Amino acid sequence: MVDFYYWTTPNGHKVTMFLEETGLDYNIKPINISRGEQFDPEFLKIAPNNRIPAIVDHHPAGGGDPIRIFESGAILLYLADKTKTMIPQDLRGRNECLQWLFWQMGGLGPMAGQNHHFVQYAPESLPYAIERYVKETSRLYGVLNKHLSDGRAYICGDYSIADMAAYPWVFPHEKQRQNLSQFPALSSWFERVKNRPATQKAYEIAKSVNVAPTVDHNAKSILFGQDAKTVI
Template structure:
């Protein structure tokens, strides 16, 4: 059984995609990050970076004590190895999948996240910052579009954790000021994943957790006002 600490963010969606695709039993434990629940001491023992998502595997493969994992990429890799699903089992295929997983974790996610911040949430519009992150998001879309342009259905051929990692960060493309008509292979890939039954279940689940997400001024102070004192 997987205890899943979740909120309706792109990184949270990554894990629901895997859980719904794999059929592994799990319990949702919502962590409302707009209310600061990520700073609770019980959650920090699981996720010392005070970020969702996180999981606790109560039945790890070694039969020992429960294992806690934080960071969405680490969670996807752990679950893929646990279930032997959605990651190639051969050396070359596995490493191809890991390259694209790390590409999302180190590139697409952080850059699109900064795009969201400066375009949607910053208290003042800073043209340089907006231009910087909108362009870098576009470049990364271009990288993935080129990779998908050889006719493959998914990033590594078969559907994998690389797709699950990237997909939720492309869903809000309009908020990122990206025009998918400029990325036809990427647009087809997005639609292909969107139409998977497990994807539909994942995003319907999100609606039951928080129907009308809002980021008011209090939430902004919680989400964007952290420094070292937050975790000390």
């Protein structure tokens, strides 16, 4: 059994997609980040960066004590290695998958995240910041579109954790001011992932966990008002 500490963000969806795709037994433990539940001392023992997602695997491969993991990319890689699925098992294939996983973790996720912030949540409109991150999001979409333009169905050929990592950050493309019709290969890939039963189940679970997704003034102060004092 895997305890899954989750909220309905792109990084949270990645792990739900994996768990539903592979059929691993898991138990969702909601962490409402708009209410500050990510600062609970018990959660911080698992996720010291006070971010979701995180997991506790009570039956790790090889036995022994439960394993605690935070950071969505690390979780995906751990679960892929645990199940020996959703990542190529040969050296070249594995490294291609890891490159695209890290591309999402270091590029698409952070840049689209800043896009979300300045387009949707900033207290004042900052044209330079909006243009900067909308353009960088577009560039990253272009990188993935070019990669997919050789006719492959998924990022690494077969469906993998690279697709699960990227898809939730492309899902809100309209809010990011991106038009998928400008990225035909990316658009086709997006529809393939979207139509997978496990993806649909993951997003249905999100609706049941977060029935009223709003970010009010209090939530903004919790989500966007942190500094070093928050973790001291």
